[in-house]
Amino acid sequence: MITAHALTKRFGTTTAVDGVDFTVEPGRVTGFLGPNGAGKSTTMRMILGLDRPTSGSVTVNGHRYAASPAPLREVGALLEAHAIHPGRSARDHLRWMAASNGIPTTRVGEVLDLVGLDGVAGRRAGRFSLGMGQRLGIAAALLGDPPVVILDEPVNGLDPEGIRWVRSLARKLADEGRTVFISSHLMSEMALMADHLIVVGRGRVLADSSMEEFIAGHATSFVRVRAPRQSEVASLLAGRGLDVTAVATTSGEELHVTGAGADAAGVGDLVGAHGLVLHELTLVRSSLEDAFMTLTADSVEYHAHLDAPEGVPA
Numbered sequence: 001m002i003t004a005h006a007l008t009k010r011f012g013t014t015t016a017v018d019g020v021d022f023t024v025e026p027g028r029v030t031g032f033l034g035p036n037g038a039g040k041s042t043t044m045r046m047i048l049g050l051d052r053p054t055s056g057s058v059t060v061n062g063h064r065y066a067a068s069p070a071p072l073r074e075v076g077a078l079l080e081a082h083a084i085h086p087g088r089s090a091r092d093h094l095r096w097m098a099a100s101n102g103i104p105t106t107r108v109g110e111v112l113d114l115v116g117l118d119g120v121a122g123r124r125a126g127r128f129s130l131g132m133g134q135r136l137g138i139a140a141a142l143l144g145d146p147p148v149v150i151l152d153e154p155v156n157g158l159d160p161e162g163i164r165w166v167r168s169l170a171r172k173l174a175d176e177g178r179t180v181f182i183s184s185h186l187m188s189e190m191a192l193m194a195d196h197l198i199v200v201g202r203g204r205v206l207a208d209s210s211m212e213e214f215i216a217g218h219a220t221s222f223v224r225v226r227a228p229r230q231s232e233v234a235s236l237l238a239g240r241g242l243d244v245t246a247v248a249t250t251s252g253e254e255l256h257v258t259g260a261g262a263d264a265a266g267v268g269d270l271v272g273a274h275g276l277v278l279h280e281l282t283l284v285r286s287s288l289e290d291a292f293m294t295l296t297a298d299s300v301e302y303h304a305h306l307d308a309p310e311g312v313p314a
């Protein structure tokens, strides 16, 4: 279990992590989601004792990780920038790590097999693709068979097969009862991988809930209606207690209908019973990606202002 309490990290005038509290529990995959610069890597580095908190604390299984006598057996971590000697083979890299941590070298073969690198274990790591490098980093993280696994953006650079593999590995590790903490800036990825979600923006926790609760609370939907006699349809629906908003689009005005009972069939039946004609009736679900963007909109460090003409500040 990982526990952060009022955890804060400042770099000069930048507050990278701003008084966060959270718990990462065993037996489930916890997604750590936030836009670039939200403070995810800094938080993970503090968990691992690589950065010292400015104030507050973070513990792994009740104590500071840096104080652990057998670090690799307690926490396995893949950080974004992992240093591997380019001239050393994958097998030698892992053997060296095992030896310096008192782990039997027989474990090296097991983890190489687990991550699918057994066929290329003798090749120099400097020649590895980004995806192979990620797999090697994950192999290193699992070397000590740790009960706590921390992976910072593990799917970066992986192809779809590799992404699916990370997903099933995370599931397997959680099912074995381990604490699995995975960062990402992609909501779509987290939705498929995590049971629990901690969303951060500008160093603060914006949401901490089960994936199910997050979806129920944030994924919204509305019914899009177009009709030749639009204002009559609008007043009919509003008269039944539905929330109706007229929205101007490039292809003319449309109605967005929300509220209890705002399903496409109900809207269609009601309008039909009053002899009115519809040209469009669509249930539109906002994606989880939209929910994440809305939640973190104020926390994004660098916005792309695509609609601003060149040279004009947006």
Ligand SMILES: Nc1ncnc2c1ncn2[C@@H]1O[C@H](COP(=O)(O)OP(=O)(O)OP(=O)(O)O)[C@@H](O)[C@H]1O
Pocket (backbone or CB within 6 Å): 011, 014, 015, 016, 034, 035, 036, 037, 038, 039, 040, 041, 042, 043, 185
């Ligand atoms: N060593 C450092 N010195 C100065 N500022 C830093 C340092 N490390 C991180 N920061 C700043 O702290 C903030 C949080 O960075 P961090 O890397 O933790 O975010 P992140 O959520 O992991 O983002 P990304 O997805 O881009 O890696 C950013 O504004 C970053 O520029």
